[in-house]
Amino acid sequence: MHWKMGKLLDNVISDDIDISDEDISSDEVSIESSSLSSDSDNDRVSDVEESKAGTSALADGLSSHRGNTNEMGNLDNSDEENEVVKAILDAKQLCRNHPPSIIxxxxxTDICFHPAADYIGVASITGDIFMYKYNNEETNLVSTIELHLKACRDIEFSEDGRSLFSAGKDLCIGITDxxxxxxxxxxxxAHEQxxxxxxxxxQHVFATGDDDGVIKLWDLRRKENEPIFSIKEVEDYISAMITNRDAKYLVCASGDGCLTTLNIPERKMHIQSEEYDEELTCLGLFKSESKLLAASSKGKMYVYNWGEFGLHSDEFPNATKIPINCMIPVTENVVITGGENGIVRATSLFPHRQLGIVGQHDFSVETLDINKDGTLIASSSHNNDIKFWNVQYFETLNVTEPVKGGKQKRMKHNLPSSQINNRSDFFAEL
Known part of the structure; x- marks a missing residue:
């Protein structure tokens, strides 16, 4: 059952969330728990010097040990050990290519990269918004904005980055310099729910959707704090909203399992899609905004031609059939999704192919965003953590290149951003 954040915030706090082993797909069992533990980004860059010192001590100790074994005539074992030590030292020399985690x-409840600077905004269940400055060495809290009386559910930067829009459970919409x-x-x-x-x-118009399926359009040029348009065509929550550069249509997904599309200039409903037997949870644009992708609580992905929102033109089954909570386009053809099993996964749309695991969390992934130059994505989970993944390799990734080993191999494959290697690759290097 898909976790609807709107309902979750009303009834549950993060410490009460528990995920059973049954929620984890068997396709991900190949990742060993010891590797997951070693993947934790909780270690900060301040530990680098300790790591170097520890590495040096390890090298010295192993060097001394090699000397002793040489005296005993075990030269073959020393040669093998040299390779292991070299691999350890080489790994320690690798530079971090993404910021450390935020906890x-x-x-x-939401995250959003600044469109012009190396900042990321973080919304919380307490109603506060935290601003972090990040680089590859550290993430620093630079300010805390105490804005909403209840959970702040969504934050968005204006296109120029000068204003921060926020909305939440307290029924309020705030705009902050x-x-x-x-x-x-x-x-x-602003809403009744x-x-x-x-x-x-x-720059003038924005839209909001609430738990009761009400959609409203707002114009900043109006002095009155009243919407310029309001409509209710569904009974469940509005899970996602998206438009393209032309800003003619606003497409809204809902927990009812349908898309409701508004004609923005004419301020009226354009069309409503057929209703699916599942929640539609998130939306994304691809192929120069000519394709709309909608994901569901059953792990499916539906493709629509932009402007033709009544019926999907293609359907992609998910690799693990686990609910998809969020998505972010990283190229015109590649989407990254976050699921309830804690896996951040990359998928090629045309041709349709599971590219592999981008990263992983211990709990359900709820939000995703991509930075201003498309090199980093951030993901947050119910573990109160934000992890960063360097996805620059997608710029040169050939998605049409076949992967040996069949479907199961592709499903289990970890991409370069994932800090957990495939077990077969790890042992092959020893």
Whole structure:
């Protein structure tokens, strides 16, 4: 059953969340728990010097040990040991190519990269918004904006990065000046039910959707804090909202299992899709915005031609049939998804192919975002953590190149961003 964050925030705190072994696909069992433990990004860059010292001591100790074994005539064992030591030392010399993880005390409800600077905004269940500055060596908290009285569910930066939009369970929409951290505008009681999702359409207009399926359009040029349009065509929560550069259509996914599309200039409903027997959870644009991808609580992905939202043109089954909670496009043809099993996975759309595991969390992945130059993605989970993955290799990845070993091999394959190697690759190097 897909976890709807809107309902979860009302009833559950993160410390009560438990995932049974049955939620983890057998396809991921090949990743050993010891490797998962070693993958933790909780170690900070401040430990680098200790690591170097430990590595040096290890090398010295092994060197001394080799001397002793040479005296005993075990030259063959020393040669083999030399290769192991060399592999350890080479690995320690590798530079970090992504920021270290961020861990909060409270549940993380949304994340959003700044469009022009190396900052990431983090929304929490307490209603606070945290701003972090990041680089490959460290992530530093630079400010805390205490804005909402209840959970802040969605945050979005304006296109120029000067304003931060936020919406939450307290029924309020806030607009904050990023530089001064001052609230420039607030819409109190913007909805009758908690706001679940928000998207910025252009410099003047933005849209919101709530737990009750109500969609509203807002125009910043109006002095009155009233929407310019409101519509309710579904009964369940609005899970995702998206538009393209033309900003003619606003496509909204819902827990009812259908897409509701609005004509923005004419301020009316355009079309509603057929209803699926599953929640539609997230949306993405591909192929120069000519294709719309919708993912579901049953792990399926539906492809629509932009402008033709009544019926999908193609359907992709998920590799593990585990609910997809979020997605982010990284190229015109590759989507990265986050699932309830904690796996961040990459999929090629055309041709359709599972590319492999980008990264992993201990708990369900709830949010994904990509930075300004497309080299980093961030993912957050119910473990109150944010992890960063360097995905620059997708720029040169040939998705049409066949992978030997069949479907199971492709499903289990870990991509370069995942810090867990395939077991076969690990043992092959020893």
């Amino acid at each position: 909060l005390e409270d549940m993380i 990023v530089e001064t951290e001052m609230l420039t505008r607030i819409y109190e009681k 908690p706001i679940y999702k928000m998207t910025i359409i252009n």
